[in-house]
Amino acid sequence: MAKRNGSSTLSENVTKKLQSDILAGQYEPGSPLTVSELAKGFEVSVAVVREALTRLATHGLVLQNPNHGFSVKTASEEELNNIIQARSLNESEALRLSIAYGDLTWESNVIAVHHKLSQTAEYREVNQKLAVSEEWSDIHRQFHYELIAACPNPVLLDICRRLWDLSEFYRHYPTPHQQTRDGRAEHKALMDAVLSRDSDRAVKIFRAHIQLTADNLFNNP
Amino acid sequence: MAKRNGSSTLSENVTKKLQSDILAGQYEPGSPLTVSELAKGFEVSVAVVREALTRLATHGLVLQNPNHGFSVKTASEEELNNIIQARSLNESEALRLSIAYGDLTWESNVIAVHHKLSQTAEYREVNQKLAVSEEWSDIHRQFHYELIAACPNPVLLDICRRLWDLSEFYRHYPTPHQQTRDGRAEHKALMDAVLSRDSDRAVKIFRAHIQLTADNLFNNP
DNA sequence: ACGATTAAAATAAACGATTTATATTTACAG
DNA sequence: CTGTAAATATAAATCGTTTATTTTAATCGT
Numbered sequence: 001m002a003k004r005n006g007s008s009t010l011s012e013n014v015t016k017k018l019q020s021d022i023l024a025g026q027y028e029p030g031s032p033l034t035v036s037e038l039a040k041g042f043e044v045s046v047a048v049v050r051e052a053l054t055r056l057a058t059h060g061l062v063l064q065n066p067n068h069g070f071s072v073k074t075a076s077e078e079e080l081n082n083i084i085q086a087r088s089l090n091e092s093e094a095l096r097l098s099i100a101y102g103d104l105t106w107e108s109n110v111i112a113v114h115h116k117l118s119q120t121a122e123y124r125e126v127n128q129k130l131a132v133s134e135e136w137s138d139i140h141r142q143f144h145y146e147l148i149a150a151c152p153n154p155v156l157l158d159i160c161r162r163l164w165d166l167s168e169f170y171r172h173y174p175t176p177h178q179q180t181r182d183g184r185a186e187h188k189a190l191m192d193a194v195l196s197r198d199s200d201r202a203v204k205i206f207r208a209h210i211q212l213t214a215d216n217l218f219n220n221p
Numbered sequence: 222m223a224k225r226n227g228s229s230t231l232s233e234n235v236t237k238k239l240q241s242d243i244l245a246g247q248y249e250p251g252s253p254l255t256v257s258e259l260a261k262g263f264e265v266s267v268a269v270v271r272e273a274l275t276r277l278a279t280h281g282l283v284l285q286n287p288n289h290g291f292s293v294k295t296a297s298e299e300e301l302n303n304i305i306q307a308r309s310l311n312e313s314e315a316l317r318l319s320i321a322y323g324d325l326t327w328e329s330n331v332i333a334v335h336h337k338l339s340q341t342a343e344y345r346e347v348n349q350k351l352a353v354s355e356e357w358s359d360i361h362r363q364f365h366y367e368l369i370a371a372c373p374n375p376v377l378l379d380i381c382r383r384l385w386d387l388s389e390f391y392r393h394y395p396t397p398h399q400q401t402r403d404g405r406a407e408h409k410a411l412m413d414a415v416l417s418r419d420s421d422r423a424v425k426i427f428r429a430h431i432q433l434t435a436d437n438l439f440n441n442p
Numbered sequence: 443a444c445g446a447t448t449a450a451a452a453t454a455a456a457c458g459a460t461t462t463a464t465a466t467t468t469a470c471a472g
Numbered sequence: 473c474t475g476t477a478a479a480t481a482t483a484a485a486t487c488g489t490t491t492a493t494t495t496t497a498a499t500c501g502t
Contacts, residue, residue: 008287009287009288009484009486011485011486012287034453035453036452036453036454044486045485045487045488046454046487047271047488048485048486050272050455051271051272051275054272054275055279058276059279060379066229066230067230067453068453068454068493069454069455070454082374082377083376085374085376085377086374086377086380089310089311089314090307090310093310153303153306154303155303155307156303156306156307158281159307159311159380230455231456232455255483255484256483257484265457266456266457266458267458267485268455268456268457269455269456269457272456287484288462288464288483288484289484290483290485
């Protein structure tokens with residue numbers, strides 16, 4: 001850090017880095033984020049860290065208590081269910097609109113990113129334990145974004161993007177049991193429904209897809 | 222300003238003041254918000270103004286261009302339609318849930334705030350022209366919040382709150398023609414549907430209600 | 443020994459000045 | 473004149489420090 005690159009600002013870079021660190025599970029949920037310490041770590045002034053934390057706080061990834069500083073968002077099964085419910089509502093609608101408005105270029109992009117996703121390993125080994133690959137996470141996000149990319153309502157898309165980040169926060173949780181689901185098949189089925197312009201089927205598959213993610217995490221049958 | 226009051230911070234107060242000023246139409250849409258000028262006006266340092274603007278920027282009320290500072294959000298009919306669409310989706314769902322989960326206390330609160338709303342004048346005279354009363358605006362917001370207050374999903378409620386602020390941005394626009402609608406009757410009908418726990422009817426009335434607001438603003442038949 | 447009160451340390455929030463980037467003006471060459 | 477480049481002006485971004493608040497530690501009295 002410590003230097004501005006390109007036309008972007010230091011605050012922007014620190015915000016991005018902090019966000020990806022939090023989403024990658026670098027910090028324990030609920031743990032305090034001391035401005036001065038982070039500033040030392042990033043080799044920037046307290047002002048830019050403060051600005052970054054302020055942004056993340058309004059995004060919901062960081063908690064801000066007046067005169068008590070910042071801390072990482074806490075996690076709960078209840079909240080994940082609320083996020084999933086909101087995502088289900090908004091992303092389903094965005095998906096419908098995307099299917100209704102998407103053109104040939106969009107179709108091609110969907111196929112392209114799905115191919116990439118299907119050829120990327122979801123887990124990698126990190127000191128004898130399986131962990132979600134950061135690369136896969138990124139492509140997975142791209143895939144879901146692409147599905148709704150043809151939705152002509154930017155407000156709706158922004159909501160979807162924020163909700164994705166919030167649910168991403170839960171992805172790096174220790175999974176209680178081995179995944180039994182077939183994520184690859186689900187993605188394939190979802191893409192097929194989308195490409196055949198079958199909104200109802202696509203939404204149905206999508207809803208089941210994200211519900212399974214939540215259930216898997218907290219070990220619900 | 223210039224002094225911290227209570228347990229809240231200066232930034233918080235400036236944020237609130239700036240937000241209400243913007244929503245009240247104090248600044249022209251698209252006009253630049255110079256940090257140093259605002260700091261002088263509020264008699265605070267540039268840091269707190271910056272923090273306030275950063276917050277409002279992530280909320281969407283303010284635009285931030287890296288190295289070009291901040292400006293008031295621009296307005297367009299298209300964007301209002303997008304906001305209304307998103308509001309319709311989320312607030313309808315919140316309304317359904319609220320109707321499903323609301324208890325007797327909630328019912329009473331709905332009735333109470335509706336009474337207040339029905340007894341408050343929507344317009345007041347400002348140098349020979351009619352303008353929306355700030356007091357009415359506030360109670361109107363409270364009324365709509367109360368309708369969905371029993372929704373048990375805070376994530377959904379937060380989305381609704383943000384979308385409300387965004388659409389509120391358009392409320393202070395010069396209305397091209399005299400309002401012909403009967404807002405009072407709409408609110409009464411909405412409340413009646415809610416209290417009789419008729420979700421479908423309530424949602425239908427609500428959707429028509431916010432659609433009319435948008436149509437009225439841009440003079441659509 | 444324990445709880446309340448006060449002093450000390452740590453951290454958050456705010457400040458004002460400096461540095462860096464962008465926009466504007468002026469000078470100059472073609 | 474017109475286009476380009478240097479110089480200046482303006483505003484944004486960042487910095488290091490100061491002030492206020494909270495938390496921890498210590499002291500005192502009962």
